[in-house]
Amino acid sequence: MTNSPIVDDLVRASAVMGGMIDRIAGDQWTAPTPCTEWSVRDVVSHLVEVNLVFVAMFEEGPMPDRAADCLGADPAGAHRRSAAALLAAAVLPEALERSSSSWVDVAAGAVRLQWRVADLIVHGWDLAQATGVAAEWPDYLVEQSLAFARAQLPAPSRAGRFADPQPIRDDAPALERLVAFTGLPVPWTP
Template sequence: MASDPIEDLERASAAVLDLIAAVRPDQWAAPTPCTDWSVRDLVDHLVGSNLMFLAIFGETPMPEHGTDILGADPVAAYAASATALEAAFARPGILDEVYQGPLGDATGADRLQFRLTDLLAHGWDLSRALGIAARLPEDLAETALVFSRRQLPDGSRPGRFAEAQPVPENATAVERLVAFLGRPVSPPWSVPEGVRNGR
């Protein structure tokens, strides 16, 4: 039986929220597997992406580049943006409509899948940066991997994606997804010595 896409988004968003809520005060400046992004930068991207999708759907203005969208409470900022986006995607007919965005036209259903893929990949990034296990939905990662392979066929790698990386035979679905999107998972990325507490 097919899953409910809105429930899928809610599950992925909740898993990422759990990770953000686990960030200690001394970890916001810590590095992540995303080159040049700290933990706070990564969470800023997640909130900014939610706001960008809301703007594409006509719910809010497009967020201005360079503005502080996290404020003093990044957890609350993420939770509010995720809840608003889930409500927007649940609007009748939105999954069938075609919307213009920075990367071209796509249906609401495809935009939801883009969002799920981004959440899962960056959820893994965040879990590695924090050094904690990520409880990211494996079934959603399997679907996201199929979607990503369709969006990025062999030889098609836009600048924001590195080449696909090898994975061990016992890799999880999340690991296979992030490896396809260019993250090395074997050996696993870890916070460099000397900056484990965000220093």
């Protein structure tokens, strides 16, 4: 592992997500997901695109062409390559301390990685719902992501980023509470 707990968390979350994507069957790529406008392929494309955007931020390089097909004929391979590139960029000197701006905010690299981990977990749930491919997220990582999202997303700042939180039992599993907090209905029915 690394000297940084958040990079270690990203390594774990990326490994879980990569394992899920590797198990998506060929006929599942067009299946609908809880992200109502996205198919399974669209969710994976989003994951790869965000990895590449973060690489550009950490390397202080040009942003990727968001209109380009970043998956090609090998979505799982594209995800593996983008996850590896993100991990390499995250350990560059000062990458975690340096702030960068996006259409959403200005944030330090470490905060961006916390969002990345939470995003991987939420979209892992999306993919599991759409494909039936299960994932074993470390409990501490889910709890940590839920606490982080709650602290970072007060109601007025959600606009354009997430839908309103959905109703969920207080004693529901942390993963379901995280997903509901980000605006997705639990349970989800295609």
